[in-house]
Amino acid sequence: MTTDRSPLLQRFSVLLLAALIAGGCSGKDGDAGGKVTVAFWHSCVSSTVPALNELIAKFEEEHPGIRIKAQYVPTGDALIQKLITSVQSKTAPDISWIHANFLQSIIDADAIYKMDDFIHSADSLSAADLADIFPPLMEEAKWRGTLYSLPMEATGIGLLYNKELFRNAGLDPERGPRDWAELRAYAKKLTIDKNGDGKIDQFGFFVPAFPASGPLGDWMVWQFYPFLFQAGGNNINGEQTQVLYNSQAGVEALTLWKEIYHENKLSSFGIDYEPAFASKQLAMALDGPWNLPRWKQIPGLDWMVAPMPKGPAKQSTIVGGEYLAIFKQSAHPKEAWTFVKWMVRPDVQALWSMKSGYLPIRHAVRLIKEYNDYLDAHPALKTYVDQMDFAQVPNPIDYDALKISRHLAEAIERATVGNADPRAVLEESAARSNALLKASSGKATR
Amino acid sequence: MTAPAETPRVIPPAELPQKVSTKKPKGRSDLSSALAFLSPTLIVLSAFVFFPVVFSFYLSFHSWNMFSSTESFVGVGNYSSIVQNPEFWSVLKNTAVYTLGTVPLNMVISLGIAYFLNKKLAGKKLLRTAFFAPVVMSSVAAAVIWRWVYEPSFGLLNYGLSWFGIPAVNWLNNPTSAMFALIVMGVWKTFGFNMVLFSAGLQGIPEHYYEAAQIDGAGKWKQFWNITVPLLSPTTFFVLVMSVIGSFQVFDTVYVLTSGGPLGSTKVLVFYLYEQAFKFFDMGYASAVAYLLFAVVFILTMLQMKYLRGSIHYSS
């Protein structure tokens, strides 16, 4: 009664062992034949990846000894976690996208170089070049005054709208709402129940209210900032002692969101805004340049991007960047720096902007004729680029950025979805944020 | 009995009788063999269960960001922050609401179905498969499907309700309906499991009890209350304890269906724990939360054992 399972078992053990070994060794690629390989992690959406590949091809053409190996990592929590754990397992990339709100963790783990190490090296970047980069972007690239990254591209928020639906409602399709009052009026006019069955068939404006504890919580906060800026407010003070989002400006901004949300019954809006806009069930939404390729592909969609409506204090929008940091574990920091520095060149920025739809990081790009012509031919992109002149970044939050962002997100959710009083919820969140700031006020500067 | 060609050793007859008996060891402990047999399990469990349990306890008394090289001892600081944190209590409440919503409903439905499944029915296997199918699929897949079912404009539920003239509800958008939606999904996912347990329990009740009662003139309902329920009580007790423990640990479905929202109304204990540990990397605090979860589950189980054990009838 002997069952001869041993060979089978043997085979499976070998498979198991192989899997373990394969799994354990997730190290970097070796360098192939004289060429240096630089691992580059990014979160470009799939519609932008072809453009990224073109960009990399151009770099490799100009730098025959270097090969860039790009790898996609989903942004947000996943990027943070992956970067931190890869540092620990010694499998960190050479270059990666990085965001201001988790710079602290990466710096704590002593994982990245200070940019000054490269800027003042033999392969230097001039002060003029640095000064030409949009100041808000430079601010975000720093942590407590020290530069740890350089921007690769910029993004912003504009007002995406459907011209056809505007026309149908008797609104001028060549421009968007100019200020908050118009935004509210337009949203109302464009929210229609076509057949009187009590179910809204077309929504005017999508207020991006998401569960604060969900994956889109931080995204919601990011889209709220332009309104906060436009009312003259900001998120935190420079000294890191107090949050500012509960100021009068914050209350006004949140009240606007709450009013539009409730007046237009956004609580019954089920699907995500992109399919809704694509199927003409949504007239206006906050959107960014990364989506330009997508809208272009949809036949029969008559759309445009307008600048953000002006707020009570000023016209503003948020600008964000994707920043590149170089990791200390890199075997090829010089080559990594070559790529980062190359990205800052005006002609490269122009090319990248035209291909990907991302916004350029510096003024000099506007001096390139080819780029200006391109913008004239692409008014939506032009709108985004023009907005760079009055775009702002939120003040950096040095410690507990994620938690403070969460407090703000909760306030936003409660005022919109929960229909609570904006001032009250902002005050409550601010109290919690300020308590955190107090607790970390003793921490040393880097 | 073939000649032991592989074992050259000749067994001395004197040793034979002792080897057969396993009652009292001859003094020869099997310790070395035992260690050999136990070592793989012991190594893995020590590394991933025993040590973590202890280390988690240790961590809960420290404040540690995990990426910085220092951890600081805070004594009961974490525990007191938790207890003073209104968010924790709201999370605990949400979990309790979820448990109170799912467990009784689940037990009634699963018992009812098990009861009727015990009767004369055609295609029992098919029925049982249908009822058990939700249990087998992953919680993530289930939540993904139900998210689609709950879709306000195009989902199955609102469509079904519209047949009865009930207006559409945005299930996942307001706190009350979101919890309700989660509960319904939770019951759907797990009642099959309890149904199987109840079925086994029901089948364990001897027929002659019912026959005797029938002769005595007792109706179906009376039979149910006076025979089925008491004799089923060990199973019922087990189902109750397991269900409570399980619903306190719900996570997957919450993560996919509601992400703890809206307005934190479906944020349950394990979701809160996950956030603290893996979004904010506050390992010490999170470990304290984990131990509190353990404590709550333990206390609930002990309470049930204490107060309900007495009502279990065992058939002799």
Add this chain to the structure above:
Amino acid sequence: MKQKKVIGSVVLHLAMYGLALITVAPFLWMLMTSFKTLPDILTYPPVWWPKEFIVDNYVNAFSAAPFGRFYFNSVVIAVAVTIGQIITCSMAAFAFARLRFWGRDVLFYIFLGTMMIPGQVTMIPGFMMLYWLGWIDSYAALIVPGLASAFGTFLLRQFFLTIPRDLEDAASIDGCGRFGLLWRIILPLSKPALATLAVFTFMGVFNDFLWALIVVNSEEMRTVQLGLAIFRDRYQTDWGQLMAASVTATLPILLVFFVAQKYFIKGITLSGLKD
């Protein structure tokens, strides 16, 4: 009287089949949606039967996501852990059921005790250990912790205790060593219990979410469950693709269940009637 019984039976059948239909309705809804085009999906009132049957959703899900890779990962991990557990649990159960040694019962009760501890207590240090080992985002992280199981040991030990010892005694007279006893006598007799353990373990690992969520970061290491959950994270939900992915994630397990039903049932009842 007879008529009442017939009506009663009909009502019973209707009710039970009705309930069964309601129970499987979400599955059917998922299946139907997976074959629809996006306009068909985003239409009100919803239609059950697709106007146009397409398989694009399946194709896209496997290429875009990439679900093929996720599948591979899930299967490799589930198979590895299942085999691993069968090995380690049967060895440990053998020790508890057949060997005598100091501290045996105490150790067994400790095992039982750990079954009571919620997994969430061990997951943070577990994660940290993997982090220190540099195993995050690797197969090791998903396989090694699952290679042993107190529950599996318990299940097999209970079963082994029911096997009569005569066969073993005969074998040991023959000169069979302890491992031989396990390998040649006990395991072949334990096929039902092993099958139950295998089926449960496979299902548990294949369906696992939280642990994978914690230890996996990169796309190529994702499991099917992670793939499904994250598919949904982006604010662009392609319901057709998502349903196609869900169908492919669910169907294998349902099939396994249908074929091995009795092992599932047996396993559940075994764990339930432990007094």
